[in-house]
Every structure is written in structure tokens, then in C-alpha cells.
Amino acid sequence: MENFESVCDYLKISTPVNPVVCHRPHAAARSARWFLENFPGDVLYAVKANPSPLILETLYQAGVRHFDIASLHELQLVHHFPGARFYCMNTVKHPEHIRRMYVEFGVRDFALDCLDELDKILAMTGSARDLRLHVRIAVDNSASELPLDHKFGARPGEVDELLIRSRTVAAQLGICFHVGSQSMDPAAYAQAIERANRLISRTGVILDSLDVGGGFPAAYPGLQPPQLDAYVSAISDAFDESLTSETCRLKCEPGRALVAESASILVNVTLRKQGWLYLNDGAYGSLFDAAHVDFPFPVKAWRQDQPLSLRQMAEFRFYGPTCDSMDAIHRPYSLPAAIKAGDYIEFGQLGAYGDTMRTRFNGLGDRDEVVVRDEPMLSLFTAPAGRRLADVRRPF
Numbered sequence: 001m002e003n004f005e006s007v008c009d010y011l012k013i014s015t016p017v018n019p020v021v022c023h024r025p026h027a028a029a030r031s032a033r034w035f036l037e038n039f040p041g042d043v044l045y046a047v048k049a050n051p052s053p054l055i056l057e058t059l060y061q062a063g064v065r066h067f068d069i070a071s072l073h074e075l076q077l078v079h080h081f082p083g084a085r086f087y088c089m090n091t092v093k094h095p096e097h098i099r100r101m102y103v104e105f106g107v108r109d110f111a112l113d114c115l116d117e118l119d120k121i122l123a124m125t126g127s128a129r130d131l132r133l134h135v136r137i138a139v140d141n142s143a144s145e146l147p148l149d150h151k152f153g154a155r156p157g158e159v160d161e162l163l164i165r166s167r168t169v170a171a172q173l174g175i176c177f178h179v180g181s182q183s184m185d186p187a188a189y190a191q192a193i194e195r196a197n198r199l200i201s202r203t204g205v206i207l208d209s210l211d212v213g214g215g216f217p218a219a220y221p222g223l224q225p226p227q228l229d230a231y232v233s234a235i236s237d238a239f240d241e242s243l244t245s246e247t248c249r250l251k252c253e254p255g256r257a258l259v260a261e262s263a264s265i266l267v268n269v270t271l272r273k274q275g276w277l278y279l280n281d282g283a284y285g286s287l288f289d290a291a292h293v294d295f296p297f298p299v300k301a302w303r304q305d306q307p308l309s310l311r312q313m314a315e316f317r318f319y320g321p322t323c324d325s326m327d328a329i330h331r332p333y334s335l336p337a338a339i340k341a342g343d344y345i346e347f348g349q350l351g352a353y354g355d356t357m358r359t360r361f362n363g364l365g366d367r368d369e370v371v372v373r374d375e376p377m378l379s380l381f382t383a384p385a386g387r388r389l390a391d392v393r394r395p396f
């Protein structure tokens with residue numbers, strides 16, 4: 001993969017036809033170091049957010065040793081890392097995948113949220129005695145931008161029995177939850193820990209781990225969350241007050257917060273039709289979240305290697321390159337009014353749930369990759385304005 005000082009330097013020598021993933025591994029390493037230094041427990045990287053081998057290697061080199069995988073394929077991407085531990089935190093798995101993960105790859109950590117899945121795990125592992133089971137409980141997702149609670153989490157009628165039965169068969173028992181992706185309120189974690197606490201006191205199970213999941217936010221335009229310190233403090237305080245803190249280890253599973261800043265995607269404008277720009281990437285590519293869940297991303301417009309002047313701005317919506325009318329981004333984006341076919345738009349903060357969402361629909365989906373050393377458009381990991389880096393107790 002070619003390296004450039006900046007996106008600008010890349011555009012000096014290239015007029016890319018495909019969308020281009022502009023990786024910023026230095027940003028992934030920085031956020032990994034922050035989590036490893038500040039989170040008071042194990043940090044599991046949720047591979048789904050960005051499974052690029054470059055980013056996985058960067059996170060491993062930065063010290064990440066725990067990986068949340070959702071499938072055999074994701075497991076195979078990280079399995080070669082010496083000393084790493086792999087957790088299958090997808091609550092619903094194909095039986096054959098459970099068997100292969102356990103027998104061929106040595107996975108012992110499995111998440112589940114219902115009794116049928118417990119039976120399935122036991123059946124496919126020959127009722128193994130060395131399982132580390134993580135019961136996913138349902139918690140409030142209302143503070144998040146992307147709630148996950150409809151699909152996942154043990155329901156009130158089943159959760160007590162699931163915890164008690166899992167405790168009797170597991171070598172280690174954990175509770176896990178997810179407060180929803182891009183959680184805007186640290187208190188959501190504290191409330192979820194309180195819910196776990198109530199379940200523990202009601203069922204009397206002893207826990208070996210409490211996994212507070214993902215959901216840690218990244219910065220997006222109009223979605224500026226509290227500082228990540230506030231999330232760690234809320235979790236630490238609630239955990240220290242909980243029944244579990246004596247016996248169990250805290251874990252988290254960040255995806256978005258670890259890698260959102262680690263890539264931008266450079267797309268080409270192929271046509272301008274009034275207020276609509278047709279792009280070479282869209283809803284079936286790395287702009288999936290922009291199209292399907294209306295997520296806002298920072299943008300920067302380029303005419304070859306020159307940023308377009310911001311003096312006169314206009315609002316534009318986007319169409320992607322496929323023949324499907326759903327391939328559209330209806331949120332208006334403010335861009336230089338002069339933008340035209342042939343120009344490039346760089347979408348920032350797409351290191352998480354960007355390139356990984358790309359499909360082959362309509363025979364499209366090719367993209368190029370480069371490494372750049374310039375800074376992400378937005379960051380939660382750089383020093384706040386007015387403070388010297390030395391004043392910030394962080395490793396950068």
C-alpha cells in the first residue's frame with residue numbers, strides 16, 4: 001500500500017477512478033493506546049468495525065490482545081496474533097461455526113442471550129467444561145444513535161434461568177451488554193451496570209467478568225459527545241459500587257471509538273444534477289451509514305489537489321453509483337457551491353463501519369487503499385484547544 005504525507009499529496013499524483021480508503025493507522029494506534037491506558041479492564045476490539053489487516057496489525061502492535069469476533073471469517077483475520085484471546089460475542093451462531101471455533105481455533109468465550117443458544121453451544125462443544133460464557137442482558141439503548149436492543153439481550157422472562165443454568169455449566173460466567181452504538185450519555189453505562197447488579201443479587205450467581213460492550217462514541221458533525229474520560233469514570237464508579245467488583249474482571253468491546261478516526265474515504269463526483277451529486281460510492285458501499293441510518297459525516301471537497309474554496313457554500317444531497325434508487329443520501333451536506341463532476345469529496349470518520357460495509361451490488365465495489373499521515377477531520381483523542389499536550393494525561 002502506498003504511503004503519503006497527506007490526502008493532498010496523494011491527489012497531486014493521482015486522479016483515482018475508484019473510491020479510495022485513506023487509512024490513518026497513527027490515529028488507530030492513538031485511540032488504542034488511550035483505551036489501554038485509561039480503561040480499567042480488558043479492551044476487546046470489535047473486529048466488525050474495521051477488519052482491514054493494516055488496522056488489525058496496528059491495533060495489535062499498539063497492545064490490543066483481545067478481539068471480539070462475530071464469525072469464523074473475522075476469527076481467521078486475527079487468529080495469527082500471538083498471545084491474543086478471541087471472544088465470539090455474536091449471540092446467535094451457526095452450530096457448525098461454534099464447533100469449528102471451539103475445536104479448531106480454541107475459542108472458549110461465547111456470548112448468548114437465550115436457553116436454546118446455551119443448549120446449542122453445549123451440544124456443539126460436547127458439553128465442554130472449560131467454556132467461558134457471557135450472558136448478554138437487555139439494557140436501555142435510548143441514549144444511543146444506533147440502538148441494538150430490539151434484536152439482542154436476554155428477556156426478563158428468561159434471563160434469571162439463563163444466568164443460573166449458564167453458571168452451572170460454565171468454567172467462567174460473565175454478563176455482557178451493549179448500550180447501543182454511538183452512546184451520547186455516559187450514564188447509560190452506569191444504569192446498565194446497575195441492571196446487571198440487580199440480576200446478580202436476585203439470582204445469586206457469582207460473576208467472573210462484566211463486559212460493558214461497545215457504544216463508546218466518536219466525533220461527528222452535530223454529534224459532539226462528552227469526552228471519553230467521562231465514560232470511563234461513569235463505568236469505573238458504577239463498577240466499584242457493584243456487587244461484582246470483588247470477584248470479576250471488567251471488559252469493554254469498542255469498535256467505533258477505536259477506529260472511526262482511522263480512515264476517510266475519497267469519492268469522485270461523476271455528475272451534478274441541480275442539488276444532487278452522483279458519486280462513485282454510496283449506500284451499497286462505504287456510505288452505508290450515511291444512507292441507511294442518516295449518520296452525519298464531515299466532508300471536504302477537492303479539485304485535484306486543491307481544496308475548493310469555502311467562500312460560497314450550497315447544500316447537496318448524494319446518489320451512489322448503482323441502479324437502485326435507494327442508493328441515496330437524503331441528508332443535505334454543505335459543500336462549495338462550485339463543485340462539479342470530476343471533483344473529489346473526502347468523507348471523514350469512516351474508519352468505523354465504512355469500507356467494511358461495501359458490497360459487490362451491480363458489479364461495483366472496487367476501491368483503492370492508501371496510507372496517509374495527516375490528521376483526521378475530527379478527533380476525541382487530541383488535546384483540547386488551549387491545553388498543552390503535556391498537560392493531558394495521555395500517551396500522545
Ligand SMILES: Cc1ncc(COP(=O)(O)O)c(C=O)c1O
Pocket residue numbers: 046049068089090148178180181182213214215216253254255256257
Ligand atoms: C457484540 C458487539 N460488541 C461490540 C460492538 C461494537 O460496538 P461499537 O462500534 O458501538 O463500539 C458491536 C457492534 O455492533 C457488537 O455487536
